Amino acid sequence: MIVVEDVHKHFGGFHAVDGATLKIAEGSITGLIGPNGAGKTTLFNVIAGVLEPTSGRVTMAGEDITGLPPHTLFHKGLLRTFQIAHEFASMTCRENLMMVPGGQSGESLWNTWFGRRRIADEERALRAKADEVLEFLTIEHLADHKAGQVSGGQKKLLELGRTMMVDARIVFLDEVGAGVNRTLLNTIGDAILRLNRERGYTFVVIEHDMDFIGRLCDPVICMAEGKVLAEGTLAQIKANEQVIEAYLGTGLKHRDKVPS
Amino acid sequence: MDLLNALVALANFVIVPAVAYGSQLALGALGVTLIYGILRFSNFAHGDTMAFGAMVTILATWGLQAQGISLGVLPTALLALPVGILGTMILMLLVDRAVYRFYRQQKAKPVILVIVSLGVMFMMNGIVRFVIGPDDQNFADGGRFLVSAREFRAWSGLDEGLAIRTSQGLTVLTTVICVALLFWFLERTRTGKSMRAYSDNEDLALLSGINPERVVMVTWMIVAALTTVAGVLYGLDKSFKPFTYFLLLLPMFASAVVGGLGSPLGAIAGGFIVAFSEVTVTYAWKKVLGYLMPDPLAPSGLVQLLSTDYKFAVSFGILVIVLLFKPTGLFKGKAV
């Protein structure tokens, strides 16, 4: 589905991504882990078109998508969510969803003046679809709330919901779990699994929570210092010496001295 | 081929004036950049603050002159400068108290402050004209030249003269001193570091026990001092006229941006870039080339890239080009 070939991204003299090469299989949920500063987010941003790579190539289903801007990638079915939720704060949750589909005829100024009937029809359909998605995410009661005023986890659900307004092919999730309550994270995990099974979305997930990775992801890729360090099932990764040394560690030194 | 004359002509008409003008812009831009970095908005009232500072200094200078006090070859205005600085500081603190503080406490978005500063600009505009009137005021005294063109010619035996005015020398010297002081203050002193901390992260500064109101106060006082010095130097070197100070706002603003907003070093570099681009791009090279080329080849036209009518446009053009290649200004400002 996505092939990353020897991608480099340099910031000044610093090599944030340093020759990363990896493949993401269609229909999989791939986990991406690695120590802080390994270059995961940077690689993500390169794939999603936010950053231009210094060198290297990214292809999607055989098509070269290196350096294409995010909005073009969106129309090719590549969607992403953000580590920190990026909702449209002053718009209602429903509007947050309704704005997503591309090519709405109401987005052309001409139609806003001379094609009002067509717009009205489209809007009705969009609204129905948005309500359906809200229901799927169990937040239909928030439809008319301003998105800026719902809780952090609900914002993350909304992010996920936006990917459901169109037929996405691949969705990139950046640290959905950071700062999210584990119970809610499980709910999000369920939603991801359902989307993967029922709609065939491919997912790439960055996460530091091994339980979450373990529940969803196969395979798991571990990055370090801008390169791919290891790849395989979570169990294989967990057994990898280098990964333990760089990333997982061996637990608390003071565990024994923890007060009782 | 007469290299010396060519060099002197170039120095006299391009380098010396551009350095002096650049210093004036740099001082102004430093103020703009400090406010941008620490108080987080572009202060449109800056030009008029300069006018105000210069005005107070002028009034004080007249007072001194009336008393018969003077500084000999140096302009009396230097003696009056502390009064001007003090007056401007008081005004700045009053304005901050009456206007800006409210918005700060409301945590208003910076853009509101920008528009507020527009309001302050209108009012200061009125106040300055109200007090001293709209006319040109002459307050320079003391010796006019460090080196005059005539003296230089007599001394060097060249055809071309080189003139350096006292005010130009003063401008450059004062700018160097001000900049050095400012850097020392920001980098080495506790208060200076606390200002940088505040500019970096206001909340955390508060949590570290830094008093934001004090930082703001010190900032306004430094800005008041810088603007007054800039305004007076400019007035000494050229002339004092309220409307001119308003127009000075644009090149100062441009200098700050091109250097990288929020970066003091950038403001200085920006000031010189704007000054040099105004003076050089429209320079007519006829004279210099006339000295450099053998006679038959000497140019008959002006050898001017663009007429001086476009000097302002040119400096903005250069600015846009710099930004195209360095979108955050020369010295990466706070803008990223």
Add this chain to the structure above:
Amino acid sequence: MTDTLRTTGLFVLVGVLILITGFTQGWNTALLILNMGLVSAIMSIGVNLQWGFAGLFNVGIMGFVALGGLASVLVSMQPTPGAWSAGGWRILLALLIGVLTIVGAVLIMTRMARGRARVLAVIALLVAGFFLYRAVFDPAVAAVEAINPALLGYLGGLGLPVIVAWPVGGLLAAGAAWIIGKTALGLRSDYLAIATLGIAEIIIAVLKNEDWLSRGVKNVVGIPRPVPYEIDLQNNPGFIERAASFGLDPVEGSTLYVKIAYALLFLAVLLILLWMAQMALQSPWGRMMRAIRDNEVAAEAMGKDVTRRHLQIFVLGSAVCGLAGAMLTTLDSQLVPTTYQPLRFTFLIWVMVIVGGSGNNFGAVLGGMLIWYLWVQVEPVGIWLMQLLTAGMADGSWLKAHLMDSAAHMRLFTMGLVLLLVLRFSPRGLIPEK
């Protein structure tokens, strides 16, 4: 409900102010303020599009307005006899050379590999192009400017009705905006402000110095009007009769007639623009723009081409400013480049938008009308205030004389005060966005 009430109330207030002016200072004054107010309102709509709907900070409004003014000259003046054959075509050729040079440089930049060769090639092309351009351009300009310089000395216009100039003014401004937008809107940090500031200065410099285009600072006077001339009306027996039936003498009747005609024209334009802006705002297009304003990064990730949309709205807003500029020049019947000052045409418009309430089209209109009213009327108020203040003072006293002399400067002071008060007590403007 209360919102509508407030909006209506504020508009009624402006109406009443104008009526009061009509009764106390004469209807000509009132109508003139109204006309200028309408033009200002249109400019505010343009700026509000950019700022209120897209968060784009345009500090070069003056430049776009000036381009609109240029359009009315280029469209409506009679062509200067002989100017085109004297050098007009060669000027066009020179401009074409200039454009080709720049296009060529851009092509080299994009096509050639990075390195010294590319830099050299670009520089060589630019230098050669520049000298070629000057070689063709300068003599042609001299030829055109030599034609009766006191009265003509320029190419003249197309001799079309001046109304045509209004949309053309919009187009010219849109073209300039497109160029700025292309360069500035894509930058990582958005330096639109400085780019617009610069382009405005450049446009004004061109207008002041390119005499062949619009006589430069020598000004073009006598631009044709879309409405009849007062003198013609005063000599028209039919009109005199009709004026008399309203109890007006011919002079007053004709001046009022002309101003009302302008007012109706302007009002029509304003209403159309207002309708278009409102429709756009309430459609999916408006939703998309709000999303972009709320969060550019997310909007981009949701497939919205943020840069293109910014460009679109920037061009549209500037076009509206250009249109207003053409209308303004039409109202003045002359193009005077030195009148384009940032204080009047950039900062004042900003005040209008902010005071009115950014993000709300009705707010922009209200701000335009109200601030223009104040801008004009604050001066007599200032003088009156000063008279009040100095009433007690001895007649010859120095202070009184000084205060009275300074009364004119009260205008700026009062404008500042109004702005600060509005921002303090109504921070989102008089009619805020919902």
Add this chain to the structure above:
Amino acid sequence: AQEVKLGILVGFTGPIESLAEPMAKGAELAIKEVSDSGALLDGATVTPVRADTGCIDNGLATSNAERLIADGVAGIIGGDCSGVTGAVLQNVAIPNGMVMISPSATSPGLSTVEDNDLFFRTAPSDAREGQVMTEVLQDRGIESIALTYTNNDYGKGLADAIKTNFEAAGGEVTISAAHEDGKADYSAEVGALASAGGDILVVAGYLDQGGLGIIRAALDSGAFDTFGLPGGMIGDSLPANVGPDLNGSFGQIAGSGGEGIEKLTAMAGDAFDATSPYTPESYDAAALFMFAMQAAGSTDPAEYGPKILEVANAPGEQIFPGELAKGLEILKSGGEIDYVGASAVELIGPGESAGSYREIEVQDGKNVTVKFR
């Protein structure tokens, strides 16, 4: 008795705000003189009404002109800058049949403007000054000049006039470069002017604006020693501001004889600077209005308008500043006057000052009139 209002429409704010105040004062002085004398139209009182043009703000200027008309003024002294003057003329004065006498709008373009005989000016057209300046330059044996002008219709028109005349007379103009008033720095302009060279530098600007800055910078850098000073540059403040280096520079300003201006200066006393540019012309503009009204016996513009040329020109008794009452009496008794005033008023052609000029040379830090032309 009747109350007559006269509008004074000049740029109290804006780029020439410093010139506006003495101009208004000059006009008000004439008005007060007449009003106090009670000689106009059987003891009519005359009151001035001030209004601002902003010098460059067409919108403001026209609405203020409208306001003046609504106020019931019988005539408008103004506008000041040629640009707004044209706008006010076209948009307000002509439609309302109001007479304007501008003391300072000197653009040649205004000579030919369609004005329905409503527009007059006590300042000569710059076209004339170009001829005079050329004569002065030639008499002094100057062969080449560098020329800089303030970038507005006045400066440009004047510079064009000087250039055409001087070149036609065989002189060389090495460069003709504009400068903007009130700009921060003139090094670029002076650099270009110096590079071009020339015997002297002619500065067609304003003495307390860019013109001063250019002269200072040119002297300081040793680029030029002698300057040609057209009307906008003549005033006491220039030699005072520049100092002894200006000695030997020369120029010309509209005016004949010293008598008128001296009288005005004496009358003005400390109240204002009567030699400030266009201040005498303002006094004269106000005076012309009142004489014309007296001659016509009416304050209706349509009636007194045609009389303006009559009272301004010979034949008749010469009237100087301070003698307005006398002039009014003569007119009342059916006599004729030839108003000379402070600026040697002599209206020609379309109603503009004929342009007799004083040739001025700076000697010992003072403007000295060396000749009349």
Add this chain to the structure above:
Amino acid sequence: MSGNPYHEDRGNKDRSITNAQGAGTIPWRKSGATFPAGEGPFLIGEGMTGGYGRGPDILHDCTIAVNPGEIAVIVGPNGAGKSTAMKAVFGMLDLRAGHVRLDGEDISALSPQDRVARGMGFVPQTSNIFTSLTVEENLEMGAFTRRDDFRPTMAQVYDLFPILKEKRRQAAGELSGGQRQQVAVGRALMTRPKVLMLDEPTAGVSPIVMDELFDRIIEVSRTGIPILMVEQNARQALEIADKGYVLVQGRNAHTGTGKDLLADDEVRRSFLGG
């Protein structure tokens, strides 16, 4: 979105006009008087009720306390009000009811600055270092309120976090996430706090760094400084906690020792993800 009309910026992103970087969010308030409050835990926010600005109440009668040598951990779902409770203890929002007591004194009316002066140290959840200042300057800023010689404390901090000593001349913004968190904690220690409050110090850090940080926190607590901390990595945090609070919708839902809570089935299921 707090309904304050001054917070409007029309989405403007033009950096040549405004500079939103580092702008503050802590509402401005004036300090009031303090008075003695008798016996009780060293630091306690008792019965706190309140919310942001004029908005609805977020905290409802919420109580949090910690004593010297203890680590107290707050857990709970997102939006429960954990950070809000911390901020309330620090005076960053107005309480409508309840008190905050420190060392036998009621400090409810003090402004955040004055609480800093009283010896409270706080590491916020996000943007908790001065990115453009060097590591050493960051630490100096921590000691801003101190008039005495703070070099010994700095030496202690460097002992605690040796990596910081190595990087002390480097701009803090160039450090990795884990190192940044160390700078943040170090900065708080430099105030020589009487009590240390940490809001999710481990969010987004890799497992190995998380262990490292927890180790340090235990060490600090051993020096006798009470530590109050919010954590989403709840299981690890509760393991080292002396005291645990579970907040739900601004209310105390469960309170107990870390072990107790970990053992509580309902707590595990509803809040710790099973």
